Amino acid sequence: MGLNSTAPAQQVTTALRIWDFNGGVHPPENKTQSTTLPIAQPPLPSRLILPLKQHAGAAAEPIVQVGDKVLKGQMLAEPFGRVSAAVHAPTSGTIVAIAPFAVPHPSGMQDLCIHLQPDGQDTWGERQRLDDYRHESRETVLSYLRNAGVAGLGGAGFPTDVKLNTPDHHPIDTLILNGAECEPYITADDMLMRERADEVIRGGEILAWLLGNPKIVIGIEDNKPEAIAAMREAASRCLVPVEIGVVPTKYPSGGAKQLTYLLTGKEVPSSGRSSEIGVVCCNVGTAAAAFRAVYLGEPLISRVTTLTGQALQQARNVDALIGTPVDELLAFAGLQPQQLGKLVMGGPMMGFPLNDLSIPVTKLTNCLIASTPAEFPPAPPAQACIRCGLCEQACPADLLPQQLYWFAKAKEYEKAQQFNLFDCIECGACAYVCPSFIPLVQYYRHAKDDIRKESQEQQKAEHARLRFEARQARLQRELDEKEAKRKARAEEAAKAQSARQQPAAVSAPAATPAAAESDIKALKTAAAIARTKVKKAEKALSAAQQAGESTAELEQELSQLTTASQAAEQTLAQAEQSATAAAPVQATADIKQLKIDAAITRTKAKKAEKALAAARESGEGDVAQLEAEFNQLNTIAQQAELALQQAEQAPVAAAPVQPAADIKQLKIDAAITRTKAKKAEKALAAAQESGEGDVAQLEAEFNQLNTIAQQAELALQQAEQAPVATAPMQPAADIKQLKIDAAITRTKAKKAEKALAAARESGEGDIAQLEADFNQLNHVAQQAEKALQQAESGATATEAAAVAVKDLKTLKTEAAVARTKLKKAEQALKNAEEKGLDGCEPLRDTVRQLQQKADEAQQALEQAENGSTTADAPVPAASAADIKQLKINAAMANAALKKAERALSQAEAEGTDISAQQAAVEQAKAQAEQASQALTAAQG
Ligand code: SF4
Ligand code: SF4
Numbered sequence: 001m002g003l004n005s006t007a008p009a010q011q012v013t014t015a016l017r018i019w020d021f022n023g024g025v026h027p028p029e030n031k032t033q034s035t036t037l038p039i040a041q042p043p044l045p046s047r048l049i050l051p052l053k054q055h056a057g058a059a060a061e062p063i064v065q066v067g068d069k070v071l072k073g074q075m076l077a078e079p080f081g082r083v084s085a086a087v088h089a090p091t092s093g094t095i096v097a098i099a100p101f102a103v104p105h106p107s108g109m110q111d112l113c114i115h116l117q118p119d120g121q122d123t124w125g126e127r128q129r130l131d132d133y134r135h136e137s138r139e140t141v142l143s144y145l146r147n148a149g150v151a152g153l154g155g156a157g158f159p160t161d162v163k164l165n166t167p168d169h170h171p172i173d174t175l176i177l178n179g180a181e182c183e184p185y186i187t188a189d190d191m192l193m194r195e196r197a198d199e200v201i202r203g204g205e206i207l208a209w210l211l212g213n214p215k216i217v218i219g220i221e222d223n224k225p226e227a228i229a230a231m232r233e234a235a236s237r238c239l240v241p242v243e244i245g246v247v248p249t250k251y252p253s254g255g256a257k258q259l260t261y262l263l264t265g266k267e268v269p270s271s272g273r274s275s276e277i278g279v280v281c282c283n284v285g286t287a288a289a290a291f292r293a294v295y296l297g298e299p300l301i302s303r304v305t306t307l308t309g310q311a312l313q314q315a316r317n318v319d320a321l322i323g324t325p326v327d328e329l330l331a332f333a334g335l336q337p338q339q340l341g342k343l344v345m346g347g348p349m350m351g352f353p354l355n356d357l358s359i360p361v362t363k364l365t366n367c368l369i370a371s372t373p374a375e376f377p378p379a380p381p382a383q384a385c386i387r388c389g390l391c392e393q394a395c396p397a398d399l400l401p402q403q404l405y406w407f408a409k410a411k412e413y414e415k416a417q418q419f420n421l422f423d424c425i426e427c428g429a430c431a432y433v434c435p436s437f438i439p440l441v442q443y444y445r446h447a448k449d450d451i452r453k454e455s456q457e458q459q460k461a462e463h464a465r466l467r468f469e470a471r472q473a474r475l476q477r478e479l480d481e482k483e484a485k486r487k488a489r490a491e492e493a494a495k496a497q498s499a500r501q502q503p504a505a506v507s508a509p510a511a512t513p514a515a516a517e518s519d520i521k522a523l524k525t526a527a528a529i530a531r532t533k534v535k536k537a538e539k540a541l542s543a544a545q546q547a548g549e550s551t552a553e554l555e556q557e558l559s560q561l562t563t564a565s566q567a568a569e570q571t572l573a574q575a576e577q578s579a580t581a582a583a584p585v586q587a588t589a590d591i592k593q594l595k596i597d598a599a600i601t602r603t604k605a606k607k608a609e610k611a612l613a614a615a616r617e618s619g620e621g622d623v624a625q626l627e628a629e630f631n632q633l634n635t636i637a638q639q640a641e642l643a644l645q646q647a648e649q650a651p652v653a654a655a656p657v658q659p660a661a662d663i664k665q666l667k668i669d670a671a672i673t674r675t676k677a678k679k680a681e682k683a684l685a686a687a688q689e690s691g692e693g694d695v696a697q698l699e700a701e702f703n704q705l706n707t708i709a710q711q712a713e714l715a716l717q718q719a720e721q722a723p724v725a726t727a728p729m730q731p732a733a734d735i736k737q738l739k740i741d742a743a744i745t746r747t748k749a750k751k752a753e754k755a756l757a758a759a760r761e762s763g764e765g766d767i768a769q770l771e772a773d774f775n776q777l778n779h780v781a782q783q784a785e786k787a788l789q790q791a792e793s794g795a796t797a798t799e800a801a802a803v804a805v806k807d808l809k810t811l812k813t814e815a816a817v818a819r820t821k822l823k824k825a826e827q828a829l830k831n832a833e834e835k836g837l838d839g840c841e842p843l844r845d846t847v848r849q850l851q852q853k854a855d856e857a858q859q860a861l862e863q864a865e866n867g868s869t870t871a872d873a874p875v876p877a878a879s880a881a882d883i884k885q886l887k888i889n890a891a892m893a894n895a896a897l898k899k900a901e902r903a904l905s906q907a908e909a910e911g912t913d914i915s916a917q918q919a920a921v922e923q924a925k926a927q928a929e930q931a932s933q934a935l936t937a938a939q940g
Contacts, residue, residue, distance in 0.1 A: 016244070021258045021261050023395045023397075029185075029249070040332070042321075042324065042329060044122060045328045047325065048116040049325065056159070057162070062114060066095050067094065070092065072090065074125045075149075083162050089301070092119050096115045098113070104365060133206060142164060143161070145294075147299075148299040149363075152286050153283045154282075160286055170275045170278065172278055175207055176216075178254060178283050181221065183347030185306065185367060188317055192284060200218075201235055202295065204238070204282075220245070221247055221248070255425050264277075307330065307367075310339065311337075312370050318332065318333070320365070340371075342373070344371065350427060382438045385438060390430075397425055399419065408446065413447055413451050421448065525783035527569050594647050598637070601639075608630035673713075714888055742784040748780075755774075811860050815861045817857075825846050893931040899924075901924075
């Protein structure tokens with residue numbers, strides 16, 4: 001849809017009520033000079049200077065580089081941020097620089113600009129139209145205007161897309177197109193409306209559509225009849241209702257707030273926007289720019305600018321390319337430099353003087369006044385305020401200009417703000433009427449700048465604080481996350497460590513209590529002494545052999561000392577093993593050695609047993625001595641066998657916590673071995689009752705199976721409960737030699753003690769050295785004494801153990817056999833005496849011996865049956881091995897009791913008959929009590 005719209009014409013209302021605002025002035029208009037000629041198109045300038053910031057908001061961001069060839073209408077800088085506007089190439093050419101340049105500003109400051117060298121071809125780039133905008137989304141059209149660089153052309157250059165993007169909670173009912181153009185000299189809007197009214201109306205339609213189709217009201221001062229007529233005609237072709245509001249000529253009726261009031265009677269809130277009262281006000285030039293962008297695809301690259309002033313030969317309006325240097329435009333209007341006094345950009349009320357003619361025209365440049373000195377004479381010097389109040393009367397914003405002046409001058413900005421400084425539109429009406437010629441607006445602008453700077457500093461500081469706090473929060477958050485991760489890792493590591501330690505704890509040996517360090521030390525000393533004695537005996541034997549002397553006694557002594565040394569070494573090794581608790585499983589080499597030791601001692605015991613048997617049968621030799629030797633060797637063999645069993649049993653007993661599978665297997669093993677032992681026991685009992693079968697063999701089998709069953713039960717018990725300690729086996733030391741060693745070390749210690757005492761009394765000699773010697777010898781003597789005591793205790797216990805371990809049934813058997821032999825011998829003697837045979841005397845001796853043995857066997861039996869508490873039977877000291885066995889028995893009895901109690905509890909819970917379980921518990925209690933008493937008695 002172009003200018004020749006075929007839409008039905010709308011009724012143009014002219015009977016709009018016009019309100020009036022307070023204040024205002026009527027300066028000379030001086031408009032007719034520039035309206036005699038139509039809008040002209042100046043020639044292409046020699047250079048175009050395009051500031052990146054020609055609008056309110058952030059500067060645009062360049063998207064071209066120096067040397068780039070650009071086409072007319074090509075975007076050179078894109079909007080940056082929400083409030084910004086794009087910049088385009090007004091003609092085709094080359095980017096020759098992107099550098100600071102003087103820009104239109106009262107301060108004469110420089111800003112970053114794109115320097116375009118026109119190529120003279122004025123070649124358009126691709127133009128994208130959006131004439132079917134009504135079928136696009138509102139956001140699409142707003143974005144299109146943004147990228148077209150459309151900004152307000154009548155005031156501060158606010159980006160149009162931002163102004164039209166009103167919040168939903170402020171519905172717009174009126175779009176005002178501002179054609180009032182109240183400031184003197186300026187006729188750009190007047191000429192635009194005269195010549196391009198349709199562009200204004202069509203552009204107004206676009207703006208209204210974006211605002212939700214409110215009514216359009218066009219405000220025009222009554223000093224522009226041609227423009228009013230043109231707009232009325234164009235409005236008649238508008239698609240939406242349009243009202244033409246002709247307002248009285250009074251400055252500043254073109255101010256947005258003032259025109260809004262004039263046309264609607266609504267006041268814009270202090271420090272507020274007109275959208276808050278449902279009104280949006282846009283310049284007619286902005287509407288025309290929107291039309292050209294949407295319908296023609298032309299971004300905002302030019303604007304109508306009034307060139308006026310008496311220094312120009314021909315004042316007129318031109319369609320100036322944005323970026324055209326002022327001097328080139330003025331030259332086009334016939335500038336007479338020699339007559340030029342003051343050059344003003346804008347109007348005489350709100351414009352500002354230019355000192356540099358090379359600065360460019362921007363989107364905001366609506367007028368250039370090249371005045372002569374007579375036209376704009378210098379302002380008289382400012383006088384003191386006479387408090388006339390004319391300024392207040394002239395102020396269209398209902399402010400108190402005099403008070404604002406005082407506050408601004410005194411830099412009392414807070415008070416100035418309280419007096420609504422920022423509602424001042426800087427119209428200059430107050431200064432215009434001030435008889436003291438006080439430049440009031442300059443004071444207001446300076447105060448506003450200071451306040452804005454201070455506010456920006458505060459905002460910067462606030463942003464810096466927020467950034468700092470956000471950064472601190474982020475760092476703290478990161479630290480917390482790291483700490484949380486570290487804790488999680490530590491917990492995982494602890495769990496992993498615990499998991500790793502679990503199997504180690506399972507495999508940690510605990511069956512044998514760790515020997516005290518002092519005990520290990522003493523055992524080491526005893527082992528060293530035993531080794532030394534063996535070496536001495538070896539030397540003595542070697543010397544005797546070399547001398548050709550008898551060596552039998554020395555060999556026997558060497559054998560005994562070697563055995564004692566091996567036993568001491570073995571005891572030491574076991575103690576160290578239990579102390580270090582590092583080797584849960586007995587080393588294979590140790591077990592091998594123990595097997596050898598057990599085999600050797602077993603062989604020796606058997607030899608001794610054979611010798612004893614032979615002596616008994618033949619009646620020759622010292623049977624008592626042989627019997628004592630056999631008992632001793634048999635005890636040693638039993639100890640060696642026990643040590644071997646413990647070593648082989650250690651891996652099972654070492655684990656305080658057995659896996660469930662192992663415990664299950666141990667239970668099965670215990671049950672099987674128990675069953676076998678019971679069967680063997682029954683077979684033995686049957687054989688003993690019937691007198692048939694090999695009772696001795698059955699008895700041996702039972703004992704063996706019973707031992708295995710006990711071991712299995714022990715392993716199971718240790719796995720299920722706390723492991724039972726196994727005491728190191730007491731070595732069978734040479735008591736005689738140990739007594740000698742103890743006496744020697746004791747003597748040496750006493751000598752050292754005497755030497756120390758003499759040195760202390762006399763004060764002579766190295767007392768410290770003597771003291772150290774004494775301590776060392778005394779320690780050796782104590783260790784020797786301890787080793788002797790251990791050896792004596794072990795020997796005594798061994799003898800007692802030999803008796804204790806004998807089974808009561810065995811004693812009965814032996815007693816019965818002895819009695820039988822005695823009876824047989826007595827019968828043989830009786831027969832011989834009855835027959836009067838010779839040689840009865842040997843039989844009588846045999847009867848006496850057998851009588852003695854029978855008495856001994858009977859005595860042993862009676863001691864066993866009566867227990868160890870009999871007054872006439874001395875109580876032998878129990879050995880460590882016996883105590884250990886008793887502990888095992890007590891533990892097993894306790895385990896059986898607990899088991900019976902659990903069975904009883906389960907039966908009670910199930911509600912079944914519990915009589916059997918109760919009986920089992922009573923029986924187990926009795927056995928546990930008996931085992932406990934036996935252990936207590938053995939421990940003394
Ligand atoms: S018009 Fe000028 S002199 Fe009069 S009160 Fe205002 S500032 Fe003062
Ligand atoms: S410049 Fe400000 S204070 Fe002076 S008349 Fe205009 S609005 Fe009022």
